[in-house]
Amino acid sequence: xxxxxQTDLQTLVTGNKRAWDSFVAAxxxxxxxxxxxxxxxxxxxxxxxxxxxxxxxxxxxxxDFRLLKTYDPARAGxxxxxxxxARSAAxxxxxxxxQATEPLDDVPEAALGVEDKHVEKLQxxxxxxxxxxxxxxxCLYDEERDVAEVAVLLKIDAQTxxxxxxxxxxxxxxxxxxxxx
Amino acid sequence: xxxxxxxxxxxxxWRSLAVERVVAPSLLSDLDFAAWLEGxxxxxxxxxxxxxxxxxxxxxxxxxxxxxxxxxxxxAAPARLAVRAQALVGFDAxxxxxxxxxxxxxLFTSGPFFALQRAAMVAMAIVxxxxxxxxxxxxxxxxxxxRYGSDVATSTTATxxxxxxxxxxxxxx
Numbered sequence: 001x002x003x004x005x006q007t008d009l010q011t012l013v014t015g016n017k018r019a020w021d022s023f024v025a026a027x028x029x030x031x032x033x034x035x036x037x038x039x040x041x042x043x044x045x046x047x048x049x050x051x052x053x054x055x056x057x058x059x060x061x062x063x064d065f066r067l068l069k070t071y072d073p074a075r076a077g078x079x080x081x082x083x084x085x086a087r088s089a090a091x092x093x094x095x096x097x098x099q100a101t102e103p104l105d106d107v108p109e110a111a112l113g114v115e116d117k118h119v120e121k122l123q124x125x126x127x128x129x130x131x132x133x134x135x136x137x138x139c140l141y142d143e144e145r146d147v148a149e150v151a152v153l154l155k156i157d158a159q160t161x162x163x164x165x166x167x168x169x170x171x172x173x174x175x176x177x178x179x180x181x
Numbered sequence: 182x183x184x185x186x187x188x189x190x191x192x193x194x195w196r197s198l199a200v201e202r203v204v205a206p207s208l209l210s211d212l213d214f215a216a217w218l219e220g221x222x223x224x225x226x227x228x229x230x231x232x233x234x235x236x237x238x239x240x241x242x243x244x245x246x247x248x249x250x251x252x253x254x255x256x257a258a259p260a261r262l263a264v265r266a267q268a269l270v271g272f273d274a275x276x277x278x279x280x281x282x283x284x285x286x287x288l289f290t291s292g293p294f295f296a297l298q299r300a301a302m303v304a305m306a307i308v309x310x311x312x313x314x315x316x317x318x319x320x321x322x323x324x325x326x327x328r329y330g331s332d333v334a335t336s337t338t339a340t341x342x343x344x345x346x347x348x349x350x351x352x353x354x
Contacts, residue, residue: 015270015271017270017271020269020270020271021267021271024263024266024267025263025267028258028266029255029256029258031258031262032255032256032258032262033250033255033256033258034246034247034250037250038246050259050262050265053258053262053266054265054266057265057266057269058269061269061270070212071212072212075212075213075215075221076212076215076216076218076219077215077219079251080215080218080219080247081211081212081215083215083218083247083250083251084211084215084243084247085211087243087246087247088211091239091243121197121198121199122197122198122199123198123199123200124198124199124200129200130228131228131229131231131232132228132231134200134231134235135231135232135234135235135241138200138235138241139245141191141195142238142241143238143241143245145245149245149248149249150245152248152249152252153218153244153245154220155219155220169191169194172194172195172198173194176198
């Protein structure tokens with residue numbers, strides 16, 4: 001199987017059948033994995049996963065390969081860009097399917113729940129935490145991901161995630177006092 | 182034990198706070214997001230995307246999922262996925278409609294060798310048609326024949342009409 005990042009894009013966007021077939025063979029595992037992960041929380045079946053994956057390929061070749069022509073290898077690797085495109089296509093597919101078919105009774109109560117806006121929260125002033133510190137705290141506490149996952153996301157080692165987390169908490173405690181409000 | 186208690190307290194502290202951010206609706210391109218996921222962006226550009234990702238739970242989940250998938254070996258895709266996708270490109274009719282360019286454009290789309298071959302065929306067709314035309318008498322003869330034919334038709338019509346008049350006159354009508 002050819003490496004996705006070795007794809008000859010110039011030949012591919014001319015509509016060359018052989019180039020397209022080998023691109024599909026190389027991209028299918030990635031697109032399949034991304035679409036499956038994106039749709040894993042929905043209760044849609046295998047046919048929907050296949051249709052969503054097909055949507056990704058349709059997007060790529062539609063309009064004389066308009067979307068593929070927007071890809072710039074100088075800015076990002078083809079596999080990463082394709083993964084982002086596949087995720088967007090799968091989210092769109094899910095939205096369309098939900099709008100078209102899901103009866104209200106089938107929607108989990110948690111999804112229908114409305115957040116209680118009356119809970120007063122203290123505002124973290126702008127500039128107290130860096131964007132990275134905020135992102136790390138959100139990933140750890142709001143998304144409940146572990147340190148290793150955040151390290152993979154930010155391309156840093158786990159120890160750096162821990163120390164950034166620690167410094168952020170120190171700043172918050174210094175600003176709001178030691179005891180949680 | 183102590184670490185566990187502290188960790189719980191940290192979480193409680195965080196959840197009791199709200200991040201004050203005025204974040205514009207994210208106008209994040211797929212390429213920017215991919216570049217950030219690869220850690221290719223300079224610090225300032227990365228900070229802008231980190232702010233957008235921190236502010237948008239959907240984007241945050243996308244980032245975490247994609248980073249996880251891209252860092253692992255991928256399972257094979259079902260065969261029918263590739264078969265269906267491969268069928269999207271490659272039909273001649275689709276390629277011609279998609280590309281356009283007309284007859285002349287298509288003459289030169291398949292490389293110089295095929296263009297030469299097609300040009301030779303076209304030239305031969307022109308020579309055969311020209312030879313046929315000359316052997317048939319050319320344009321001058323054709324026009325002359327056409328004119329002669331129309332004169333004959335006119336005189337025939339005139340003769341027929343005068344014969345009819347004579348017939349009616351002789352009958353006293």
